[in-house]
Amino acid sequence: MRLDYVNITGMSIASAQGRCLESLGRSILQEQRALTFSHRYASSIKAPLGSLKLEEWDIAPELSLLSDQVMRRVLQSTLEKLAFETRVFDRYQPEDIGFFLGTTSSGVDGFFSALNAQRQSAEPLNHFLSPNMQQIWIAHQMRDLFPFRGPFFTFSSSCAAAAQAIGQAFDAVRSGFCKVAIAGGIDILNAVTLHGFNALQILDEDFCRPFSPERKGINLGEGGALFLLENQSSLPTLARIHGYAALSEAHHMVQPAPEGIWMKATMERALKNAGWNPASIDYINAHGTGTQGNDAAESLAIHSLFGGHERLHASKALTGHYLGAAGALEAAITIAMLRNYPEWAKQKGLATHHRSELRGLSNSFGFGGSNVSLLFSTGHV
Amino acid sequence: MNRVFLIGARSYCWTPDCQMIKPTGFDRRMTALQKAVVQVFSSLEEQRPELIALARHHNAPIFYSSAYGESSAMLQVTQAIMDHDLPVSPKEFQHSVQNAALAYLTMTHSMHHPSFALSGGYLSGDSCLQLASQRIFHGLDSLAFVIHAHEYMSSSRAEHAQAEILLLSNQATDAGDFELEFCRPGSMRDFINEAPQLFQEQKTWLPPWLLHLGRPHSNRLASSLAGESLVTRWI
Numbered sequence: 044m045r046l047d048y049v050n051i052t053g054m055s056i057a058s059a060q061g062r063c064l065e066s067l068g069r070s071i072l073q074e075q076r077a078l079t080f081s082h083r084y085a086s087s088i089k090a091p092l093g094s095l096k097l098e099e100w101d102i103a104p105e106l107s108l109l110s111d112q113v114m115r116r117v118l119q120s121t122l123e124k125l126a127f128e129t130r131v132f133d134r135y136q137p138e139d140i141g142f143f144l145g146t147t148s149s150g151v152d153g154f155f156s157a158l159n160a161q162r163q164s165a166e167p168l169n170h171f172l173s174p175n176m177q178q179i180w181i182a183h184q185m186r187d188l189f190p191f192r193g194p195f196f197t198f199s200s201s202c203a204a205a206a207q208a209i210g211q212a213f214d215a216v217r218s219g220f221c222k223v224a225i226a227g228g229i230d231i232l233n234a235v236t237l238h239g240f241n242a243l244q245i246l247d248e249d250f251c252r253p254f255s256p257e258r259k260g261i262n263l264g265e266g267g268a269l270f271l272l273e274n275q276s277s278l279p280t281l282a283r284i285h286g287y288a289a290l291s292e293a294h295h296m297v298q299p300a301p302e303g304i305w306m307k308a309t310m311e312r313a314l315k316n317a318g319w320n321p322a323s324i325d326y327i328n329a330h331g332t333g334t335q336g337n338d339a340a341e342s343l344a345i346h347s348l349f350g351g352h353e354r355l356h357a358s359k360a361l362t363g364h365y366l367g368a369a370g371a372l373e374a375a376i377t378i379a380m381l382r383n384y385p386e387w388a389k390q391k392g393l394a395t396h397h398r399s400e401l402r403g404l405s406n407s408f409g410f411g412g413s414n415v416s417l418l419f420s421t422g423h424v
Numbered sequence: 425m426n427r428v429f430l431i432g433a434r435s436y437c438w439t440p441d442c443q444m445i446k447p448t449g450f451d452r453r454m455t456a457l458q459k460a461v462v463q464v465f466s467s468l469e470e471q472r473p474e475l476i477a478l479a480r481h482h483n484a485p486i487f488y489s490s491a492y493g494e495s496s497a498m499l500q501v502t503q504a505i506m507d508h509d510l511p512v513s514p515k516e517f518q519h520s521v522q523n524a525a526l527a528y529l530t531m532t533h534s535m536h537h538p539s540f541a542l543s544g545g546y547l548s549g550d551s552c553l554q555l556a557s558q559r560i561f562h563g564l565d566s567l568a569f570v571i572h573a574h575e576y577m578s579s580s581r582a583e584h585a586q587a588e589i590l591l592l593s594n595q596a597t598d599a600g601d602f603e604l605e606f607c608r609p610g611s612m613r614d615f616i617n618e619a620p621q622l623f624q625e626q627k628t629w630l631p632p633w634l635l636h637l638g639r640p641h642s643n644r645l646a647s648s649l650a651g652e653s654l655v656t657r658w659i
Contacts, residue, residue, distance in 0.1 A: 147522065169577045242513065
């Protein structure tokens, strides 16, 4: 039997805004910007970044530019916290625990190492390929450290990667494919990402302003979040996932279709998947990157579907864009804002009324036209 | 549990002298890997248009995997960074993302289907098949595409690329389809009567193909250095 929703019973966050739901929510509500010009890539990139304070993660300064090593330490610590708080590895057999991770930057250091080795020989690059060049590398590292042996997938669909991982984990748990799933995403700043976005000329060298007429581009960030998804549990339910949709724009490598027609279609399909209507949504976490193209299209899509922008929130202005992990961080922000809804609604000047359930939608739209919308609810505990 | 049938399958090897089956406006832009993925789909569509029409009607999801992804584009970007030849090429950066081939596939064939790019390492093809088939077994999808591809690099560029496509369905056609009995974590113990075809990462870095001469192996055991093993049986 397929269930209508799946419970989120654990959450662990890797963010400069905090590591738990409460600190993340407080920081976002107080509009504390975690973006800084004093970051470890300051010598090569002028723009502000939402970088982690690596000393808080016990990462030695000499490792700070080795993004795969930073990722390994951050994800290990994030998963340790989730395991400690939920006792998932004590409560379930290893083969019952699925792992669904979204990432786009794992394996970058391995690629540089292979290229270095290849340059010192006359052999083709094929001779130097190794597992540490693959995006699944980080998931294999976690599999070595933690006892999960169930279904195990790494998603790498650009900025929709973590949202895809969460959506697939939701399907796996609600259909019985997995008893329980750990799902989320992680991405860490690195030379390829920074120089790549710089080359696209879409980095704002000041603090980004999503949906502003004066917006000039994005600020990048790093980190991620992991969630524990269960059908039934003795743990309190933090939130529920009710549905999602994924589709391909089939329009352009880096530009959304005009008027956001496929963004709107993604949100409509997610709502249909959950059996919800647009009027029932209390909070919308936009993809809202701060680029001209994305924000123009997403703004039109949201206005067309929801009749206005009152419920719209663009949290990348505070966190930066976590790329492949954005869907995970913004799922956590969506849940945090729903759990603090009266305060958020008051800030936005929205009327509040008693509801037994609050509903939120989170968008992730990636390069290649990879769109995902996720639906969450809180307030039923 | 639903049943899972293989109702269509093709392999395609792209080399620089290949003509695109279906000309697109992107032919000069695409990497070898992207061309191989677009070509293998076009090849299946040319051979079995009725299956592609059925998959379009059902909005079949596409599960795509490549162990090393867009190697040639990544090579261009990392070389530029190492040589301080900045800014890097915007085109190569866009093309370096894991789902770039999927993006071109959906653009060239006007497909708005859900599409998922996975990284499965040595078990790239096998884990993609596992996810797609488990979703059909559990009633989440009625049809699904599995696409697996790899780009073969010389010292400076991609020499050729290969891709394979499998179309899975919860219903058989009348064309003698293979039926998938299982695709899941396992070991030699899953094969009592007939020894499986073995694929082990310590013997080669190249992920094994799912198809051999256009057909899947009846029994298959693929093991990675990371300790994962997936077993597959087709009837």
